[in-house]
Amino acid sequence: MSQPSPSPFVASQLAAALPQSGVAWLDAARRENLDAFVAAGLPDARTEAWKYTALRALAQRSYAAGDAQARAVDPAALALPGVAGPRLVFVNGVYRADLSRADALPAGVSLQPLARALRTEAEPLRFALARRYREDGDAFARLNAALAADGAVLRVAPGAAPAQPVHLVFVGAPAEGDVAWHVRNVVELGEGAALTLVEHHLASGAQAHFATLAADFVLRDGARLRQLTVQDAAEGATLVRHTGLQLGARAAARLHVLELGGSLVRHDLRALLAGDGARLDTRGVFALRGRQHADTQMAIRHQARGTASDSVWRGVADQRARGVFRGAIVVAPGADGSDAALSNKNLLLSAQAEIDTKPELEIYADEVKAAHGATVGQLDERALFYLRSRGIPQAQARAMLTVAFCEAVLADLDLPALREHLAALLAARLPGGAA
Structure with a gap:
């Protein structure tokens, strides 16, 4: 054949x-x-x-x-x-x-x-x-x-x-x-x-x-x-x-x-x-618009004793963009005393946008502390109402909340000048930004 x-x-x-x-x-x-x-x-x-x-x-x-x-x-x-x-x-x-x-x-x-x-x-x-x-x-x-x-x-x-x-x-x-x-x-x-x-x-x-x-x-x-x-x-x-x-x-x-x-x-x-005792911290965000497509696949394996991982990821999709996030954590046999945490939160800013998230957690060891969670939703209407009640226009209020949502992943970046630059770059890519 x-x-x-x-x-x-x-x-x-x-x-x-x-x-x-x-x-x-x-x-x-x-x-x-x-x-x-x-x-x-x-x-x-x-x-x-x-x-x-x-x-x-x-x-x-x-x-x-x-x-x-x-x-x-x-x-x-x-x-x-x-x-x-x-x-x-x-x-x-x-x-x-x-x-x-x-x-x-x-x-x-x-x-x-x-x-x-x-x-x-x-x-x-x-x-x-x-x-x-x-x-x-x-x-x-x-x-x-x-x-x-x-x-x-x-x-x-x-x-x-x-x-x-x-x-x-x-x-x-x-x-x-x-x-x-x-x-x-x-x-x-x-x-x-x-x-x-x-x-x-x-x-x-x-x-x-x-x-x-x-x-x-x-x-x-x-x-x-x-x-x-x-x-x-x-x-x-x-x-x-x-x-x-x-x-x-x-x-x-x-x-x-x-x-x-x-x-x-x-x-x-x-x-x-x-x-033993190894540690990994990850912080990530995607900010998508138009017809952009971004896919992050993360797999963390705890192989030794007393290891730790902490992952915080955010996603924003506007217009017809699509984001994908998969976070898989495996605590292998013998990796006793490990500590693993994963959080993935996402915002949809358009009815045509889509975000698919899939957290996974497998534990084969003892005395392990582990947690994972994922959400996909819209901006908090109560927060929007609070800002608008103080005279902030709706578009500006939405932009402020979206920027704050994304900038959370930069909070522990201990390079101040670079952190400020990246926050501005990120804000420019979000609705209401200058880009």
């Missing part, structure tokens, strides 16, 4: 040249992941992880493989308040040394493009780059593992704690046509190390590119990570991210995620609390 022809999307990705590193194990892993991607194709609604995100329109699109041109980008657009440390910039997936700051690094910090690291020290990257993705919904992780030729490799030495955040910037720039690009980040914090990392997605003009970004984080015992992700991609862009975290004993990570831009955006966040 003949095999069905691949979709235009799959065919366009097959047209891309498989990166050749000259490293046998890496080239084999890339080929195996590409073969697995082609064999499985794009997931559909029968795949539980993609139940609420249809890919029919994407399947019919074709993208050029990469972008060889050095696109013009305004350096001022890359700046964020309070973020003045080392920086790597990628434009349409291509590393740009002219826009980066990676020459004078703080003591204990190593930061370089992945392509350069593969030429000089490929073996330490084997754990991250030789991975085979086997779950039904991992199509884009496989595609990234096969085609990502560059990205960032960031290492912090044991005990090191750079004062300034490290800034990774991914810019979508207009090209002659729609472009597909793929980047991969590898981040390792040594024992007792501390790092603040800012992942920044933005557009330098209107375009409808397709991009994937995969990131692997390893936090050794006692390491501390603060990460902020600001996703402000172009209105027509498709962006799929896959983030994996592994936390050792007493390691702690605090993540803040803002999903603002893009036409179709997906983020798979998977965390393994592997060492």
Whole structure:
């Protein structure tokens, strides 16, 4: 029996040249992941992880493989308040040394493009780059593992704690046509190390590119990570991210995620609390309008004793936008004394908007404290009435309540100048904002 022809999307990705590193194990892993991607194709609604995100329109699109041109980008657009440390910039997936700051690094910090690291020290990257993705919904992780030729490799030495955040910037720039690009980040914090990392997605003009970004984080015992992700991609862009975290004993990570831009955006966040006493805190919000679609899939596994996680996520959808959130927590056998909490609250600002939320909790250990909950609703009419009774017009009152609802996820971001900037950016994207 003949095999069905691949979709235009799959065919366009097959047209891309498989990166050749000259490293046998890496080239084999890339080929195996590409073969697995082609064999499985794009997931559909029968795949539980993609139940609420249809890919029919994407399947019919074709993208050029990469972008060889050095696109013009305004350096001022890359700046964020309070973020003045080392920086790597990628434009349409291509590393740009002219826009980066990676020459004078703080003591204990190593930061370089992945392509350069593969030429000089490929073996330490084997754990991250030789991975085979086997779950039904991992199509884009496989595609990234096969085609990502560059990205960032960031290492912090044991005990090191750079004062300034490290800034990774991914810019979508207009090209002659729609472009597909793929980047991969590898981040390792040594024992007792501390790092603040800012992942920044933005557009330098209107375009409808397709991009994937995969990131692997390893936090050794006692390491501390603060990460902020600001996703402000172009209105027509498709962006799929896959983030994996592994936390050792007493390691702690605090993540803040803002999903603002893009036409179709997906983020798979998977965390393994592997060492006793590890802790993960996540804070996230999506603010959608028009026909935007954002899908966040979060899976946290408590594997060791005395681990803790606390997740607070908010969502707002206006007009015909659709948001999806799945938060799954598993407390594995032997993870006694773990503490897990998940809260997901959402606002619908239009009768045509939709938000689907699915909290999940599985407990297989003893002496566990766990709680989860999710809500989807409208603005509080009593609060609206209170504001209007004090002379505030209805549109302004609705905007004030919506902004306050979303800004709750930024309250514990201890970078004041950046927090104020992000609050303004968020407010501008909500009804009544300036954008």
